[in-house]
Amino acid sequence: MSRSSDLARPTDHIEQEDGAEPVGGPRLGPIGWVRFAWRQLTSMRTALFLLLLLAIAAVPGSLVPQRSSDPNGVVQYRADHPDLYPIVDALQGFDVYTSVWFSSIYLLLFVSLIGCVLPRTRQHWQAMRSRPPRTPARLSRLDAAEERVVTGDADDALGRAEALLRKRRYRTERYGASISAERGYLRETGNLVFHGSLVGILVAVAVGGSLGYSGQKIVVEGEPFVNYVGGYDSFNRGRLVPDTALDPYRIRLDRLDIVYERENENAVGQPIDYTAHVTVQQPDSGSAADADIKVNEPLQIDGTDVYLLGNGYAPRITVRDADGDVAFSGAVPFLPQDQQMTSVGVAKIPDGLPEQLGMIGFLYPTVGQLESGALASGFPDLLDPVLSLNVYRGDLGLDTGVPVSVYTLDTDDLTQIAGRGTDVPAVELRPGETQQLPDGLGSVTFDGVSRFASLEIHHDPSQGWVLAFSILVLAGLLASLFVPRRRMWVRVHEEQDGRLRVEYAGLARGDDPGLAAAVRELADEHSGSERTVGGTT
Amino acid sequence: MTQTLDEFSALLLYLAMGVYAISFIAFTLDLARRSAGAAVVAESAADRVARARGAARGSAAGSVATLDPPRADAPARPRESLTLRVGVTLAILGWVLHLGATVLRGVAGARVPWANMYEFSMTGTLIIMGVFLLLLARRDLRFLGAIITGMVVLMLGVTTVGFRVDVVPLPPALQSYWLVIHVLVAILATAFFTVGAALSIVQLVRARRENGPESGLRLPVAIPGTVTLENWAYRVNIVGFIFWTFTLIAGAIWAEHAWGRYWGWDTKEVWTFIIWVIYAGYIHARATRGWRGSRSAWLAIVGYSAVLFNFGIVNVFFKGLHAYSGL
Numbered sequence: 001m002s003r004s005s006d007l008a009r010p011t012d013h014i015e016q017e018d019g020a021e022p023v024g025g026p027r028l029g030p031i032g033w034v035r036f037a038w039r040q041l042t043s044m045r046t047a048l049f050l051l052l053l054l055a056i057a058a059v060p061g062s063l064v065p066q067r068s069s070d071p072n073g074v075v076q077y078r079a080d081h082p083d084l085y086p087i088v089d090a091l092q093g094f095d096v097y098t099s100v101w102f103s104s105i106y107l108l109l110f111v112s113l114i115g116c117v118l119p120r121t122r123q124h125w126q127a128m129r130s131r132p133p134r135t136p137a138r139l140s141r142l143d144a145a146e147e148r149v150v151t152g153d154a155d156d157a158l159g160r161a162e163a164l165l166r167k168r169r170y171r172t173e174r175y176g177a178s179i180s181a182e183r184g185y186l187r188e189t190g191n192l193v194f195h196g197s198l199v200g201i202l203v204a205v206a207v208g209g210s211l212g213y214s215g216q217k218i219v220v221e222g223e224p225f226v227n228y229v230g231g232y233d234s235f236n237r238g239r240l241v242p243d244t245a246l247d248p249y250r251i252r253l254d255r256l257d258i259v260y261e262r263e264n265e266n267a268v269g270q271p272i273d274y275t276a277h278v279t280v281q282q283p284d285s286g287s288a289a290d291a292d293i294k295v296n297e298p299l300q301i302d303g304t305d306v307y308l309l310g311n312g313y314a315p316r317i318t319v320r321d322a323d324g325d326v327a328f329s330g331a332v333p334f335l336p337q338d339q340q341m342t343s344v345g346v347a348k349i350p351d352g353l354p355e356q357l358g359m360i361g362f363l364y365p366t367v368g369q370l371e372s373g374a375l376a377s378g379f380p381d382l383l384d385p386v387l388s389l390n391v392y393r394g395d396l397g398l399d400t401g402v403p404v405s406v407y408t409l410d411t412d413d414l415t416q417i418a419g420r421g422t423d424v425p426a427v428e429l430r431p432g433e434t435q436q437l438p439d440g441l442g443s444v445t446f447d448g449v450s451r452f453a454s455l456e457i458h459h460d461p462s463q464g465w466v467l468a469f470s471i472l473v474l475a476g477l478l479a480s481l482f483v484p485r486r487r488m489w490v491r492v493h494e495e496q497d498g499r500l501r502v503e504y505a506g507l508a509r510g511d512d513p514g515l516a517a518a519v520r521e522l523a524d525e526h527s528g529s530e531r532t533v534g535g536t537t
Numbered sequence: 538m539t540q541t542l543d544e545f546s547a548l549l550l551y552l553a554m555g556v557y558a559i560s561f562i563a564f565t566l567d568l569a570r571r572s573a574g575a576a577v578v579a580e581s582a583a584d585r586v587a588r589a590r591g592a593a594r595g596s597a598a599g600s601v602a603t604l605d606p607p608r609a610d611a612p613a614r615p616r617e618s619l620t621l622r623v624g625v626t627l628a629i630l631g632w633v634l635h636l637g638a639t640v641l642r643g644v645a646g647a648r649v650p651w652a653n654m655y656e657f658s659m660t661g662t663l664i665i666m667g668v669f670l671l672l673l674a675r676r677d678l679r680f681l682g683a684i685i686t687g688m689v690v691l692m693l694g695v696t697t698v699g700f701r702v703d704v705v706p707l708p709p710a711l712q713s714y715w716l717v718i719h720v721l722v723a724i725l726a727t728a729f730f731t732v733g734a735a736l737s738i739v740q741l742v743r744a745r746r747e748n749g750p751e752s753g754l755r756l757p758v759a760i761p762g763t764v765t766l767e768n769w770a771y772r773v774n775i776v777g778f779i780f781w782t783f784t785l786i787a788g789a790i791w792a793e794h795a796w797g798r799y800w801g802w803d804t805k806e807v808w809t810f811i812i813w814v815i816y817a818g819y820i821h822a823r824a825t826r827g828w829r830g831s832r833s834a835w836l837a838i839v840g841y842s843a844v845l846f847n848f849g850i851v852n853v854f855f856k857g858l859h860a861y862s863g864l
């Protein structure tokens with residue numbers, strides 16, 4: 001910052017070097033060029049340009065589904081726009097926020113920011129330790145100026161002025177018959193804290209990304225989940241997370257309670273509460289503890305947070321062979337399809353029967369009938385559940401080594417033996433009922449319905465840091481936008497009649513709506529006129 | 538009971554819209570009447586300083602402003618106009634009705650009245666109007682009356698026709714005190730941005746007139762000059778920016794509670810971020826040589842368009858976790 005223009009309104013909030021041409025014109029040595037480039041990169045204009053570019057670059061990610069937040073949307077997009085898909089993909093349009101181009105914009109911005117903040121910090125440090133500037137010759141020319149006539153001794157008047165300014169938290173300095181004062185260093189401190197904390201957030205997020213992990217697991221009522229890598233249905237982890245980072249605690253889902261609205265006609269069937277009752281057992285403690293997980297209330301265990309993200313029904317089915325021996329028994333998670341929790345799932349019975357058996361099931365928690373005669377669910381809760389099964393026999397394709405989803409049944413190599421499209425109606429069961437399978441294959445029993453919870457477990461060691469820096473961002477912002485930075489001067493002239501003429505003047509650095517009032521208020525108090533104390537604006 | 542209260546709330550809202558509409562007409566008439574009046578440009582202190590500075594910059598390299606310091610910041614007051622007072626009075630009356638409508642809706646739902654688009658718009662416009670009226674008490678911003686009431690009537694029109702939904706209970710994800718904090722602060726930010734954008738619009742119109750006297754757009758005398766308008770817009774917008782920053786942080790905390798991650802580039806998060814970055818750019822622009830004046834005003838307007846887009850388009854048409862429009 002140039003100190004030469006101290007008398008004028010300090011222009012340090014308007015950038016100084018902006019228009020500066022590189023010294024020596026276009027013929028620069030390599031170091032000159034580097035300097036020139038650095039100066040350009042850390043100029044305010046570049047910062048502005050990069051900020052606006054960042055805003056624009058963030059837009060496409062809201063128009064095109066993102067792999068990180070909406071993977072199914074990406075699959076859908078591929079199906080809907082087969083021509084566009086490869087182009088968008090090549091441009092990293094499905095991973096905008098980790099793309100090369102988006103990353104380079106914000107990294108450049110942060111380099112610029114650091115290049116901007118460091119020298120400013122040095123300057124600010126010096127400014128805080130230097131004396132307030134000399135009093136300008138003609139105070140009456142400044143933005144805010146007042147004049148009063150007082151009686152008494154000049155030295156006394158100066159002393160009082162100094163005391164008043166000190167009380168207002170100005171730093172003061174006496175120059176002859178005048179006082180120079182300055183306050184509001186906090187403004188610049190706030191600005192530096194703000195920008196510095198932005199860097200802090202970026203670093204904390206990056207660190208958290210490589211030290212954290214997250215995963216999902218579907219847990220049926222009565223079943224446990226154990227926190228180890230193999231215990232998850234899907235698992236993501238940062239680069240620096242070893243297998244041993246996971247604390248092998250155990251969560252058992254005892255019961256999942258869901259409350260649906262029944263009274264309000266406009267919202268019948270809308271869920272109003274989910275509560276998962278769980279038992280937690282930590283490896284180092286022998287005893288187990290009960291806990292609840294709700295949607296906005298995750299459970300904290302061993303540095304992880306456990307969230308309740310979804311739910312559904314898992315019908316319990318038992319399949320027996322013709323002799324009555326059990327070939328399959330268990331709860332099969334079905335995926336909800338609509339608001340009324342009509343759910344679809346697949347049961348696969350590879351062993352224990354003469355042939356492999358596959359079933360596609362539909363669960364209607366509260367069964368009703370459409371006009372067409374088809375079944376439908378009329379309410380999401382289990383008031384009158386019915387399970388309907390389409391049955392297939394043949395090769396389930398489980399032995400090929402290719403992983404298969406548990407939620408889909410590839411019917412290519414299968415023969416349907418019951419359900420729509422065959423002569424045999426679908427197997428239709430209420431809880432407790434048993435029905436014979438076609439072709440004498442055996443029987444299937446619908447034992448009842450359990451709920452399942454879809455749990456998400458997160459471990460992010462830097463989260464607290466991100467929050468701390470965010471709070472600093474806010475605090476720095478408040479200080480830098482609302483703390484006025486001012487200079488004030490008081491000069492005493494001894495007139496011939498023995499009275500004192502006192503000039504008061506102020507100068508703002510940056511935006512300062514209250515300057516004039518502050519000068520007036522000082523003048524009034526100093527000259528002892530009470531009338532305007534409190535302001536007459 | 539719920540139903541009756543809600544119907545009563547809707548009735549009050551229609552009344553409020555009617556009153557606002559008349560207030561809008563009054564404000565517009567006033568503008569028209571005054572712009573047809575005197576041609577002298579009222580110049581506030583800040584503008585005089587700025588003009589003198591501009592002149593001084595040309596001559597003195599030291600750029601010491603050489604002019605008598607302005608003693609007061611009060612622009613010359615024009616003769617009070619009756620239509621203007623009618624406008625303000627009706628705006629206040631409309632606001633009281635609007636407040637009643639909003640409170641009743643809250644009582645009907647037994648919760649804060651900002652849980653879906655309909656309620657959010659209702660409370661949002663209430664706070665826009667409230668912030669405007671509050672600022673009126675501190676500064677003579679009545680020349681913004683036409684823009685603000687016009688916008689509020691328009692928004693309420695879209696709201697009642699397009700977003701109206703019945704009172705339903707809160708889904709579990711919204712049952713959180715963060716709904717109260719995060720959304721309320723977002724609404725406050727929006728209100729300040731609205732006033733800021735209105736000031737910027739007037740500033741741009743005004744700038745045209747200052748540059749070419751006969752550009753066809755005539756503005757009444759009592760409207761401050763561009764520099765004052767720009768300063769006011771800046772002050773209002775930075776308050777909005779602080780609120781928006783808080784909204785962003787509070788939203789991230791809430792997302793962490795509800796969805797298990799504080800930031801996931803969900804569409805709504807993306808747009809909140811975009812708006813934040815644009816306004817950060819706006820604040821920078823004010824400190825960048827060559828970007829003061831109309832350019833920064835344009836940035837404020839772009840930022841505000843993003844706010845409107847975020848609310849009107851992203852909520853309704855974009856897919857994402859923030860599917861709370863209730864439509």
Ligand code: HEM
Nearest residue numbers: 013042043044047112113116190191194477480817820824
């Ligand atoms: C991540 C990028 C950035 C963001 C989000 C950002 C945001 C902001 C905000 C909100 C302000 C106003 C509050 C305050 O004064 O503290 C501000 C002011 C400022 N920023 Fe940045 N900034 C960024 C990068 C930069 C860079 C790269 C530079 C340097 C070239 C810079 C220089 C400044 C200066 C000098 C001010 C003070 C302006 C004034 O006094 O009016 N900023 N910035």
